[in-house]
Amino acid sequence: MELRIRKRIGVRIVEAATIIKYVRSLSGITRKELAALAGVSPSTVGRIERGELDPTWGTLSRILEATGYQINGNTVVSAGDPTAIIAARKLLESSVNATASQNQCKASGANELAERWVQRWRRAGWLTPKVSGSSSERGASNGKRSPERLIILAVNAGNASKLTRRKVVRRTVVAPNGWQNLVKQIGAAGFDYAVSGMAAAREDRSVVSTTDPVVYVDNPAEVAACLSLEEALPGRGVLLISASGDELVETEDYGGIRYVSRLQGILDAFAGPGREPDKAEDELRSLLAVNS
Numbered sequence: 001m002e003l004r005i006r007k008r009i010g011v012r013i014v015e016a017a018t019i020i021k022y023v024r025s026l027s028g029i030t031r032k033e034l035a036a037l038a039g040v041s042p043s044t045v046g047r048i049e050r051g052e053l054d055p056t057w058g059t060l061s062r063i064l065e066a067t068g069y070q071i072n073g074n075t076v077v078s079a080g081d082p083t084a085i086i087a088a089r090k091l092l093e094s095s096v097n098a099t100a101s102q103n104q105c106k107a108s109g110a111n112e113l114a115e116r117w118v119q120r121w122r123r124a125g126w127l128t129p130k131v132s133g134s135s136s137e138r139g140a141s142n143g144k145r146s147p148e149r150l151i152i153l154a155v156n157a158g159n160a161s162k163l164t165r166r167k168v169v170r171r172t173v174v175a176p177n178g179w180q181n182l183v184k185q186i187g188a189a190g191f192d193y194a195v196s197g198m199a200a201a202r203e204d205r206s207v208v209s210t211t212d213p214v215v216y217v218d219n220p221a222e223v224a225a226c227l228s229l230e231e232a233l234p235g236r237g238v239l240l241i242s243a244s245g246d247e248l249v250e251t252e253d254y255g256g257i258r259y260v261s262r263l264q265g266i267l268d269a270f271a272g273p274g275r276e277p278d279k280a281e282d283e284l285r286s287l288l289a290v291n292s
Helices: 013-027 031-038 042-049 057-067 083-095 110-123 147-160 179-188 220-226 262-270 276-290
Strands: 069-072 075-078 129-131 141-145 170-173 193-196 214-217 238-242 251-254 257-260
Touching: 013 031, 013 042, 013 057, 013 075, 013 147, 031 042, 031 057, 031 110, 057 069, 057 147, 083 110, 083 141, 083 147, 083 262, 110 147, 141 147, 147 262, 147 276, 170 220, 179 193, 179 214, 179 257, 193 262, 220 238, 257 262, 262 276
Parallel strands: 193 257, 214 238
Antiparallel strands: 069 075, 129 141, 170 238, 193 214, 251 257
């Protein structure tokens, strides 16, 4: 989903108000949370939304960057920043008592950039432990983070790192005999791969996904050329995408197919198209409930 705007430089007050409201609506956050993420005052956000303040280009860009969006030509789009997913996965792993990855991310500076997301989310209060027996902020903490806050965090990480906006090599290819046969063919040809998206997000991976998955590989162009794969329109085939971190390291085997971890699959579904984020939310709620 994208918002069209009329002009990139010199955004008028009404346009700035529309942009901020749009981004806040997609993120499902309050003015106070948006202000904390961007490091500005809540009154500044409120005045912009009411059309009382014409923000500088720097202030508008700062707010967009803090929520994982950017202006591309005349459109507001996801920044396609995979470090938001890296940061979210580490936090969620600790929340569900999973074993955190000890591998270093391949992308140079990925850990440092991921830490910037952690700091933003901490300022927004999403990492604050929930209160025992109460949804309020008063009382004694039970040491666990609120599932609702973690879901908001995951939604925002997905919005910031949409798969189709990532600055990596991608190829969408036809899988005439199904994606399972395609990935087995990729593996048989000697290429490393890992299936992600909803196909990896479900606890029971024997359930056949009706949606073509995301498949991480080192070099999508090389895989497509070597196997003579027919290119498909975006959203109409299997997405082969270069790994941005340890997606090809932290893998799990099921039925002879390599998958990313369940949490990685859930977060990539949040970064996916259509109804994928809604399905990802259901899976994350289920996972957090089991570990609450």
